[in-house]
Amino acid sequence: MTFRTLDDASDLAGKTALVRVDFNVPMEGGKVADDTRLRAALPTIQRLRDAGAKVALLAHFDRPKGKVVPEMSLRPVVQPLADLLGAPVRFADDCVGETARTAVAELDTGGVILLENVRFHGGEEKNDPAFAQQLAEVGDLYVNDAFSAAHRAHASTEGLARLLPAYAGESMRRELEALDAALGNxxxxxxxxxxxxxxxxxxxxxxxxxxxxxxxxxxxxxxxxxxxxxxxxxxxxxxxxxxxxxxxxxxxxxxxxxxxxxxxxxxxxxxxxxxxxxxxxxxxxxxxxxxxxxxxxxxxxxxxxxxxxxxxxxxxxxxxxxxxxxxxxxxxxxxxxxxxxxxxxxxxxxxxxxxxxxxxxxxxxxxxxxxxxxxxxxxxxxxxxxxxxxxxxxxxxx
The missing domain is CATH 3.40.50.1260 (Phosphoglycerate kinase, N-terminal domain)
Incomplete structure (x- = not known):
């Protein structure tokens, strides 16, 4: 396989990793009903924390179509993720701009923050270069750990990867290696x-x-x-x-x-x-x-x-x-x-x-x-x- 993984990343201490995850999880009564996708992200998050990086998580939830829809906020995911991780997870009310940059800057080394739904911005699904640039300003490197969204050319899945050093996360690596073993080679x-x-x-x-x-x-x-x-x-x-x-x-x-x-x-x-x-x-x-x-x-x-x-x-x-x-x-x-x-x-x-x-x-x-x-x-x-x-x-x- 010829894709870059975290094995190729060096000197992550103090850097901010923008990690695209799939947290489009089933919800019931405003609570996470199935945490499978949260669990899938844990190995990548922990590997980055162990390397001394700050971890800023990017994800979408549902289809707000470029508008802020409070019922489609990612905030309900924060506590279940923190419980699984055994560490605090902060939340930012936006994924770009001063709100996101300030929240990330305040993170301690090894800290984790979940940024608000990328689909609250119309530029996400349009793969708008200006929006991808705004995302890139929040971090130092990009990690894609959401194979389930990899067939979409969106700003957080494709555009951002062209602007920062980009790597496959642990879940993405497992998926690609398995598919290569089944059909590639x-x-x-x-x-x-x-x-x-x-x-x-x-x-x-x-x-x-x-x-x-x-x-x-x-x-x-x-x-x-x-x-x-x-x-x-x-x-x-x-x-x-x-x-x-x-x-x-x-x-x-x-x-x-x-x-x-x-x-x-x-x-x-x-x-x-x-x-x-x-x-x-x-x-x-x-x-x-x-x-x-x-x-x-x-x-x-x-x-x-x-x-x-x-x-x-x-x-x-x-x-x-x-x-x-x-x-x-x-x-x-x-x-x-x-x-x-x-x-x-x-x-x-x-x-x-x-x-x-x-x-x-x-x-x-x-x-x-x-x-x-x-x-x-x-x-x-x-x-x-x-x-x-x-x-x-x-x-x-x-």
Whole structure:
């Protein structure tokens, strides 16, 4: 990987590090409901404190659209962060100007301050050079620890990195190293699992992956579209029938590039989506009624997929294999996830997963902690998988 990290930064004592973090956390009743993103920032904050730097945290919260919206202040984050850090965290009512500069100047060595929501300024999302310059005046160096915002070319994610010595934080480093191991420079053979409802939302992803993977398993509603494109009866299932030609083009491209596509060979069918629904398992190609809905992959499909995983050294996963939120249609996702976890914990497989539904599915299976890495970055993770350059990452390249 060719990006600058804190290993490349020297003599930080007395300097102010402007650290872009993702504190866009879930709130309930004005209080932080999930502190996962706060915890993710702790290693970078502590490393900078230990080096004698002042730490000024930059973050956005919600979408105030360039206006000061009191309900979207970052102030409620201060005390939960201080509790996790075991040290005081100050707060500044602005992220630029005299307010920010004075508050930072008053910090002791190793002190931490959270600056107010960068999106209270219209220049943030416009990546306005003048606003980026105002941010730069508050600190001596820049650290990006918010991979989840790295796909956006905003002032605090891209513009600022062009004005100060810029480095990847510890959380950003972990994410980039994991993604490089999964897709950039993976140990082959590499298998991908892509699920979810619609092919149309993951076209760029599929087209990129078929040129980079040895095998690609397609599940969920997406698989129904591919099965329909091959003439398989999908009954009343969710399927983008108008995407059949596109699906056939992807299959042809995969064949030309030597990527084996794994579609379900047996299907779990029910007439309604509800917990404990009556189900039956049919072979792909069997006749279905208009009331039949394909809601999961069957056991033969899972067995074929796990065998393919056993023959692989690296796996990248985005999207469930069925309607995992409603048992019993979670069976294929859970069985596959547990198999992946076993391979990963034994050291036989580098297994990286990401995307909202994927994280939820891995947690549902109880194996998220057993994966090599699980990204919670959402859009940034997907754009990386699509092969797109992320502005916040490109700005950190050495």
């Amino acid at each position: 993976p140990v082959k053979p590499v298998i991908g699992i892509v699920g979810g409802a619609k092919v149309s939302t993951k076209l760029d992803l599929l087209k990129n992956l078929v040129g980079r993977l040895d095998r690609l398993a397609i599940g969920g509603g997406m698989a129904n579209t591919f099965l329909f494109a091959q003439g398989v009866d999908v009954g009343g299932s969710l399927a983008e029938r108008d995407m059949a030609d596109t699906a056939r083009e992807i299959l042809a491209e995969a064949e030309a590039k030597g990527c084996e596509i794994l579609l379900p060979v047996d299907l779990v069918v029910a007439t309604e989506v509800k917990p404990g629904a009556e189900v039956r398992t049919v072979k792909a190609g069997d006749a279905l009624s208009d009331d039949d809905k394909i809601l999961d992959a069957g056991p033969a499909s899972v067995a074929r997929l796990t065998a393919a995983i056993d023959a692989s050294k690296t796996l990248i996963w985005n999207g469930p294999l069925g309607v995992f939120e409603v048992p019993p249609f979670d069976a294929a996702t859970v069985a596959t996830a547990k198999h992946v976890a076993d391979r990963a914990t034994s050291g036989a497989l580098t297994a990286v997963g990401g995307g909202g539904d994927t994280v939820a599915a891995l947690n549902h299976a109880g194996v998220a902690d057993d994966m090599t890495f699980v990204s919670t970055a959402g859009g940034a993770f997907l754009e990386w998988m699509e092969g797109k350059a992320l502005p916040g990452v490109e700005a950190l390249r050495a």
